[in-house]
Amino acid sequence: xxxxxxxxxxxxxxxxxxxxxxxxxxxxxxxxxxxxxxxxxxxxxxxxxxxxxxxxxxxxxxxxxxxxxxxxxxxxxxxxxxxxxxxxxxxxxxxxxxxxxxxxxxxxxxxxxxxxxxxxxxxxxxxxxxxxxxxxxxxxxxxxxxxxxxxxxxxxxxxxxxxxxxxxxxxxxxxxxxxxxxxxxxxxxxxxxxxxxxxxxxxxxxxxxxxxxxxxxxxxxxxxxxxxxxxxxxxxxxxxxxxxxxxxxxxxxxxxxxxxxxxxxxxxxxxxxxxxxxxxxxxxxxxxxxxxxxxxxxxxxxxxxxxxxxxxxxxxxxxxxxxxxxxxxxxxxxxxxxxxxxxxxxxxxxxxxxxxxxxxxxxxxxxxxxxxxxxxxxxxxxxxxxxxxxxxxxxxxxxxxxxxxxxxxxxxxxxxxxxxxxxxxxxxxxxxxxxxxxxxxxxxxxxxxxxxxxxxxxxxxxxxxxxxxxxxxxxxxxxxxxxxxxxxxxxxxxxxxxxxxxxxxxxxxxxxxxxxxxxxxxxxxxxxxxxxxxxxxxxxxxxxxxxxx
Amino acid sequence: xxxxxxxxxxxxxxxxxxxxxxxxxxxxxxxxxxxxxxxxxxxxxxxxxxxxxxxxxxxxxxxxxxxxxxxxxxxxxxxxxxxxxxxxxxxxxxxxxxxxxxxxxxxxxxxxxxxxxxxxxxxxxxxxxxxxxxxxxxxxxxxxxxxxxxxxxxxxxxxxxxxxxxxxxxxxxxxxxxxxxxxxxxxxxxxxxxxxxxxxxxxxxxxxxxxxxxxxxxxxxxxxxxxxxxxxxxxxxxxxxxxxxxxxxxxxxxxxxxxxxxxxxxxxxxxxxxxxxxxxxxxxxxxxxxx
Numbered sequence: 001x002x003x004x005x006x007x008x009x010x011x012x013x014x015x016x017x018x019x020x021x022x023x024x025x026x027x028x029x030x031x032x033x034x035x036x037x038x039x040x041x042x043x044x045x046x047x048x049x050x051x052x053x054x055x056x057x058x059x060x061x062x063x064x065x066x067x068x069x070x071x072x073x074x075x076x077x078x079x080x081x082x083x084x085x086x087x088x089x090x091x092x093x094x095x096x097x098x099x100x101x102x103x104x105x106x107x108x109x110x111x112x113x114x115x116x117x118x119x120x121x122x123x124x125x126x127x128x129x130x131x132x133x134x135x136x137x138x139x140x141x142x143x144x145x146x147x148x149x150x151x152x153x154x155x156x157x158x159x160x161x162x163x164x165x166x167x168x169x170x171x172x173x174x175x176x177x178x179x180x181x182x183x184x185x186x187x188x189x190x191x192x193x194x195x196x197x198x199x200x201x202x203x204x205x206x207x208x209x210x211x212x213x214x215x216x217x218x219x220x221x222x223x224x225x226x227x228x229x230x231x232x233x234x235x236x237x238x239x240x241x242x243x244x245x246x247x248x249x250x251x252x253x254x255x256x257x258x259x260x261x262x263x264x265x266x267x268x269x270x271x272x273x274x275x276x277x278x279x280x281x282x283x284x285x286x287x288x289x290x291x292x293x294x295x296x297x298x299x300x301x302x303x304x305x306x307x308x309x310x311x312x313x314x315x316x317x318x319x320x321x322x323x324x325x326x327x328x329x330x331x332x333x334x335x336x337x338x339x340x341x342x343x344x345x346x347x348x349x350x351x352x353x354x355x356x357x358x359x360x361x362x363x364x365x366x367x368x369x370x371x372x373x374x375x376x377x378x379x380x381x382x383x384x385x386x387x388x389x390x391x392x393x394x395x396x397x398x399x400x401x402x403x404x405x406x407x408x409x410x411x412x413x414x415x416x417x418x419x420x421x422x423x424x425x426x427x428x429x430x431x432x433x434x435x436x437x438x439x440x441x442x443x444x445x446x447x448x449x450x451x452x453x454x455x456x457x458x459x460x461x462x463x464x465x466x467x468x469x470x471x472x473x474x475x476x477x478x479x480x481x482x483x484x485x486x487x488x489x490x491x492x493x494x495x496x497x498x499x500x501x502x503x504x505x506x507x508x509x510x511x512x513x514x515x516x517x518x519x520x521x522x523x524x525x526x527x528x529x530x531x532x533x534x535x536x537x538x539x540x541x542x543x544x545x546x547x548x549x
Numbered sequence: 550x551x552x553x554x555x556x557x558x559x560x561x562x563x564x565x566x567x568x569x570x571x572x573x574x575x576x577x578x579x580x581x582x583x584x585x586x587x588x589x590x591x592x593x594x595x596x597x598x599x600x601x602x603x604x605x606x607x608x609x610x611x612x613x614x615x616x617x618x619x620x621x622x623x624x625x626x627x628x629x630x631x632x633x634x635x636x637x638x639x640x641x642x643x644x645x646x647x648x649x650x651x652x653x654x655x656x657x658x659x660x661x662x663x664x665x666x667x668x669x670x671x672x673x674x675x676x677x678x679x680x681x682x683x684x685x686x687x688x689x690x691x692x693x694x695x696x697x698x699x700x701x702x703x704x705x706x707x708x709x710x711x712x713x714x715x716x717x718x719x720x721x722x723x724x725x726x727x728x729x730x731x732x733x734x735x736x737x738x739x740x741x742x743x744x745x746x747x748x749x750x751x752x753x754x755x756x757x758x759x760x761x762x763x764x765x766x767x768x769x770x771x772x773x774x775x776x777x778x779x780x781x782x783x784x785x786x787x788x789x790x791x792x793x794x795x796x797x798x799x800x801x802x803x804x805x806x807x808x809x810x811x812x813x814x815x816x817x818x819x820x821x822x823x824x825x826x827x828x829x830x831x832x833x834x835x836x837x838x839x840x
Contacts, residue, residue: 072781074768075618100769102780109764114764117674118681309594333591 013205039171056093057384062377063095067112068126069103074429074436077099082433087398091389098435103127103461116142121369123378126437128179128365135172144368144375145176152376153383155390156180159441166360168549169481175549179365180382184442189356189475190242191341191465193316193323198224198337210246210282217291220314223538228484230286231313232296233304236507239283239296242317244270247477248278250348252479256271256496257503258539260479267539269532271503275348277520284511297508311337317354320469324462329460341465342476366440394439396448397428403448412449482539482546491538495531502527586610586808593804609809619813622774629762630755631775633649633693637751640698645706646732667700673764680765691765692758692773699754702747709743710736749825756818774814781810 070076076098079085089095094310099122101111112129115121116137128134131265134143147167150157160167163183170179199206199216202223207213221229232239237253244251250259251270258267270276286292293299307313308322316322323339330337334353344352372378384390396403396411403411418425428434446463469475484492506523509515553561580600585593589604597603613619614627647653648660671679677686685691713736721735737744759775766772 001759070769070780072616072777075616099767102776104780104783106783107776107779108758111763114673114677118677120681305594306596309591310596329591329594333595 003315005031009022012542026537056091057380058093058374061085061089061093061095062374063097064124064372064374064378064381065097065099065122066124066126067099067101067115067122068435069108069437070100070434073102076435077429077433083431084393084398084428084433084435088393092381092384094377094384103437105488107241112454121371123369123372124382125367125369127363128367129363131170131363131365134367138176138178139174141370143178144370144372144379145178146180146368146382147171147176149375149379152380155383155387159183159386163360165358165480168546169358169360169362169483170365171483171549173483173485178369178439180386181360181362181365182440182442183360183386185359186444186470187356187359187475187478188320188466189354189469191320191354191469191474192344193318193339193465194342195314196338196340196461198314206342207345208343210348213345214282214286214291217286217315217487218289219274220299221289221291224314226312228293228307228313230292230296230313231288231299231304231307231316232293233299233301235314235320235504236511237504239317240279240507241268242354243279243283244276245355246344246347246352247282248275248347248351249273249279250355251276252355253500255479256492256500256535258535260543267536267543269527269536271524271527272532277517278348280507280510280520281517284513284517288513297512308339311335311412318363320333320462320466323465324460327460327462338459338461340461341468342493343468343472352472353469353476355476356478358478360481362481385438391439391441391443394435395443397432397434402432402434404424406449410449411447480543482542484538484542488538488542491534495535499527499532499535502530582808582811586805586812588805590803590805609803609805610805610813613809613813616777618769618772618777619774619810621770622772622777625771626756626773626775629689629692630752631756633690633697634699634748634751636693637699637702638748641703641706641747641751642737642740642744643732644698645703646710646736649707649710650701663700663703675765686765687767687771689771692761693755696754696761699751702750706743706747709732709740713739745825754819778810778814782807 007195068076077085078098079089079095085096085098108127110131113126113133116133121142125134137143138145146153146156150160160177166181166183167177170181171177198204198220202219204216204219207216220227226486237251240251243254244259249270250261250268251257252259255267257270259270260266261268283292287294295303304313304316304318305325308316308326311330320341326339329335344354346352366382368375368378368382385394387539392399392403392405392411393518396413399405400414402414402417405411405413413419415422416426418427426432429436445466506515510517510520510523558754577600581598584600584602585598587602587605587607587611588598589606590609592598592603644663648656648663650656653659670676679693680686682697685694717735717739718731719729726734757775758773759779762771762773
């Protein structure tokens, strides 16, 4: 079978070409050992700007690469196309090179992980996404410590001094702060939402405690049998967690059911309290009389929204933003229905309200890489974000263009911007390149003055509901975010999950009647046997450590 | 037409019913997505939309097409798919043909090396470091070259080539062909079926590529369509950020826009499939060895 093939000119030519290609692919790997062409290393182009304006953070213009999440509705523009980024460069001297990553949770996390693990860390990571990973890498020297640079950052220092919980919750195990978190001074808790128009129509006065609430819901159920009187989403943990504080007990899903008793300043386990049993009995009563949605344990957010939008739900406990979205839906479909917050009902101990989230958010802080060429400029820029000028810019855009300040220094939307009264106005993102997600230090709600008394906003009842809950002192401060050492984490992982799972399995049985309430005591014993006391001790030890920080 | 027996007719009837059910079950979600994308958002929220649009509006499509990201994504996806598939086919054909020849020196060794990579993989980080070291990060080549030859497709092609009758190639050689001419003039024209099939596999792989572009590409101008789609379809529940400079901004992308995005991204591939099917049928039918 071996024949000598006639070697024509064409064959030799092709053979030579192909062999060159083969060798050509081996060569690059030999020559490029230390040279890497397209790595995004931190770039510092120091342009000499001869005028040093007051307020600028640096004398020369410094370029900083920032990795930030990008919401699809608000695409991030690059420097050359963005009036906003140019404005920042003028005011601070920092030119931002934005590396926008889609903010869908996994996408951002995956990208960040790859960059962290291959040592391609950008100068500033705008959203830390995973604080524990950042802190452990920081111990190996990957990131800049804010605590070592406080002399350059007066605003950060002021914030940390006035709010010691930030340091306690976010420091790494060496006691230094590497993450500057997102801070929301006045957080809002969830609220008690009811149908204002129906309450008016049926002449119902606002209930002040849980017995009156029960009567109100019972009346409504009788008058509107087809409607879902008390609708709930995200299952029984959601319901129990929101009601627990006003019933004089507590249940926090994120801490396996442990809650901080504000009176004794100690952690305890909610289901052990006698008031907890009373609360569960009350919920069970509502379930038995079909006041509580029979599907309460299974309803998804989408189904919840659907029932409300159709006007067929009467009462719920949920986020304040729901007031806006549900009412906007009614306004747009010409429905006269409106939802509004009612006063938080008082429990038997006289307490009322719902626990809000912590004012310093986890997993969304600013982190500065230690390998940045100009660390002082970088850390000064982070400080600027927490300063008055920086807060206004990151929240509202360019002064004079997208927002204006009145004589008290209060901002309001500029006349040329798009809003209901001016639908063809300019958009901060599309026209000015304003970057969403850049703000890290929130203003209080309603800080931005409306240009005209906006009737849609008044009809919306969002601000009204917010003020109502605040006036009733229903917004309870958040529990602290405690860190744990390795041993404690082991206990939490082993016992905590078991306890919380056992609770989740049984709570629905009690509410729905599969287990009679007379067995509640037995249930508490069963849970205790799973190690509640060890869990409690771990939490209290960690809490004592936390307070010492 | 011959009269079919009753049993034969019964079988046809049952067969048709079953196929019809499968057809409806497959078509329903698609019709639903199309209907929602053409409906009024509030009707969708009230869950009134079933199989036909309510409150017909093209606003969602306008919003999607006005988004420059979609166009960038399209341009990039088409570029990567065309260039990528071309490179894939050339490389895979060359290698598959070579490996299929029993006279190849060290054939077992090469085959073993190739099969080995099917089971063992360095992992994401080492692969990333290799790509970075070769200077391909943030370029188009990082998405095309590392996965240029898929071992699975390679094996399929190899099997096909070894199935071609040896007499054919011998006849060509007798007539004075050298090996390269045998490949290009004889074998490849006969393999249109396999080329189209493998080409389609590669094309769909490139069209759907999401992870490799995500980790290797840094600049937004190079992102393919899938990344923007994922961004629009799966914006996580953002529980923060309620301070917005504009009055009526809302964070959640309404379902109508999401579904319109799906339709816009899917239609081209959908259009292409029926035309390619013709080539499948043709390729399979052509016989080669006569006499």
